[in-house]
Amino acid sequence: MSAKTPGTMAAAGGPIVLQIFRGDTNSGAEQRFEVPAVEGMVVLDAVHYVQANFANDLACRWNCKAAKCGSCSAEINGRPRLMCKTRVDEFGDQENHVRPMRAFPLIKDLVTDVSWNYEVNKQIPGFTPAANEPVPYRMLPEDTERVYEYRKCIECFLCQDVCHVLRNHDDKSAYYGPRYMVRIAALEMHPLDTRKRTGLLHGKAGIGMCNITKCCQEVCPEHIKITDNAIIPLKERTATDVYDPVARIARKLLPARAGQLSESPDGLAGGSPPQRFAVKDVVRLKSRGRRFARVASVLPDGKLEVWVLHMNGTVQHWAGPKIVRTSDVTNNYGPLDEVGIGGKLVEQYITEDHAAEQHG
Ligand code: SF4
Ligand code: SF4
Numbered sequence: 004m005s006a007k008t009p010g011t012m013a014a015a016g017g018p019i020v021l022q023i024f025r026g027d028t029n030s031g032a033e034q035r036f037e038v039p040a041v042e043g044m045v046v047l048d049a050v051h052y053v054q055a056n057f058a059n060d061l062a063c064r065w066n067c068k069a070a071k072c073g074s075c076s077a078e079i080n081g082r083p084r085l086m087c088k089t090r091v092d093e094f095g096d097q098e099n100h101v102r103p104m105r106a107f108p109l110i111k112d113l114v115t116d117v118s119w120n121y122e123v124n125k126q127i128p129g130f131t132p133a134a135n136e137p138v139p140y141r142m143l144p145e146d147t148e149r150v151y152e153y154r155k156c157i158e159c160f161l162c163q164d165v166c167h168v169l170r171n172h173d174d175k176s177a178y179y180g181p182r183y184m185v186r187i188a189a190l191e192m193h194p195l196d197t198r199k200r201t202g203l204l205h206g207k208a209g210i211g212m213c214n215i216t217k218c219c220q221e222v223c224p225e226h227i228k229i230t231d232n233a234i235i236p237l238k239e240r241t242a243t244d245v246y247d248p249v250a251r252i253a254r255k256l257l258p259a260r261a262g263q264l265s266e267s268p269d270g271l272a273g274g275s276p277p278q279r280f281a282v283k284d285v286v287r288l289k290s291r292g293r294r295f296a297r298v299a300s301v302l303p304d305g306k307l308e309v310w311v312l313h314m315n316g317t318v319q320h321w322a323g324p325k326i327v328r329t330s331d332v333t334n335n336y337g338p339l340d341e342v343g344i345g346g347k348l349v350e351q352y353i354t355e356d357h358a359a360e361q362h363g
């Protein structure tokens with residue numbers, strides 16, 4: 004099928020050739036269209052041209068045309084992309100294949116049923132500050148910046164589409180998918196959130212299914228470091244809470260902090276008050292037989308509350324919480340969100356701190 008009229012678009016070169024999937028749950032195939040090229044044209048422009056001139060019943064979901072609503076997700080030349088953010092001149096003279104996301108059930112043409120994602124979203128316990136948390140909330144800038152990355156998500160579900168775990172499990176029962184690892188990370192690393200979600204991650208959310216291929220991270224239009232900054236830290240936190248024998252013993256022996264909430268085995272509701280270490284796992288340190296520490300919380304006055312593991316031969320015990328100054332940490336080691344899991348920050352800081360205590 005060829006363009007009958009360029010309509011309101013001014014032709015700036017040869018036609019753009021699109022192979023657009025047309026069909027529904029019963030059957031479907033690609034259909035060829037030629038669209039006059041316009042400088043700066045994106046795939047969504049070309050699809051709209053096809054709708055206006057050749058196929059009025061072509062189904063396509065979009066809203067903002069500004070890469071912010073997450074509606075126009077599709078697979079363009081085999082890669083999950085936003086149609087409104089993908090320029091046609093990126094592909095030169097080749098034919099451009101535009102198909103619906105394949106991880107979700109097809110409704111019609113380029114539109115898929117993504118409602119499963121919203122059902123998953125409902126299963127994640129929301130933001131839960133301590134009951135006695137003073138309002139208005141006070142947080143340190145470095146803590147809010149760390150969470151900000153996760154909150155850039157526009158729910159385009161391109162990461163869900165590319166994830167091979169979701170593609171390979173049609174009933175989607177094995178894994179919540181990378182978008183929801185981002186949401187859980189936003190909650191788990193919120194400086195004022197008190198709820199534990201590691202039981203959920205280990206269980207129904209299926210974080211163990213992710214094998215860190217980073218495909219999701221590569222397609223995210225908001226450039227969220229999904230695996231580096233969300234999934235890997237959550238895997239760390241889950242492994243510690245679920246498998247770390249020291250942490251399990253500590254949870255049993257140490258008293259709970261006021262106002263903190265735990266999760267039931269399915270991770271969805273309350274339970275007995277926990278000993279919670281991993282509020283700020285960005286500065287959590289894994290030990291190789293040496294002293295290590297975890298930040299328990301950031302206090303309103305900007306200090307960190309830290310638990311320290313003492314090891315005397317084979318005997319281990321947690322001491323704390325002891326208070327360290329955030330400014331000392333950031334002055335010596337830079338912004339907390341650049342430190343990352345396994346960084347030496349706390350180990351070195353605590354070591355210096357204890358040395359100071361011994362000489363003080
Ligand atoms: S890194 Fe994990 S979540 Fe991302 S695409 Fe790979 S398996 Fe899926
Ligand atoms: S994390 Fe990125 S790719 Fe995934 S839904 Fe959010 S914006 Fe889209």
Ligand code: FES
Nearest residue numbers: 067068073075087
């Ligand atoms: S139309 Fe809103 S992201 Fe493309």
